[in-house]
Amino acid sequence: VSGRDYYFETPASFATKHYLEHVTYSGNQYGSSREGLAAAWERSPLISIVLDTAGAITYARELGEQAVVIYLEVADQEALIQRLTKRGDLPSRIKKRVASDEYLRDQALPVGLxxxxxxxxxDDWQATRRQLDELVTEYCQHDVVTKD
Structure with missing residues (x-):
């Protein structure tokens, strides 16, 4: 949903923002504008952003400990393609995505992370969810301790 999950921009409005990071991935532009980050942090001290590995490296470098980077990997690439198909991506877009340099780069944790x-x-959503919940709980508790 635009304005909640993402901020969808036109090519013209995309050019007016100030980006911490941005990338063209599989023919589409993505980025984290400083304006969007500031608006998100106004609503909550803990925000979630989906990035490629290049963006994650930028976050780690620019935001240091303020950025908690989670690298999700899928052991079976065919399963990932099935997920994209199940969510309704067109076969031509999936083929273009998995052939892109960015997709291939993101299949391994880069040295910078x-x-x-x-x-x-x-690979198992319930196990992944449990691990994510534990990680978020850990950082929320850490945030409370460091502010007191």
């Missing part, structure tokens, strides 16, 4: 990212294998 080693020691910074929490790696979770996302």
């Amino acid at each position: 080693v020691g910074h990212a929490h790696v979770i294998v996302n």
Whole structure:
């Protein structure tokens, strides 16, 4: 939903923002504008952003400990393609995506995130959800302790 899950921009409005990071991925533009981040942090001290590995490296470098990077990997790439199909992506878009340099790059944790990212294998949603809940709980408790 635009304005809640993402901020959808036109090419013209995209060019007016100030980006912490941005990328063209599989023919589409994505980015984290400083304006969008500020608006999100006004609503909550804990926000979630989906990034490619290049964006995650930028977050880790620019925001340091303020950025908690979670690298989700899928052991079976065919399962990932099935997920994209199930959510309704067109076969031509899936083929273009999995052939892109960005997709291939993102299949392994880059050196720039080693020691910074929490790696979770996302093959079983219930197990993944449990690990994510534990991680968020840990950081929420840490945030309360450091503010007191």
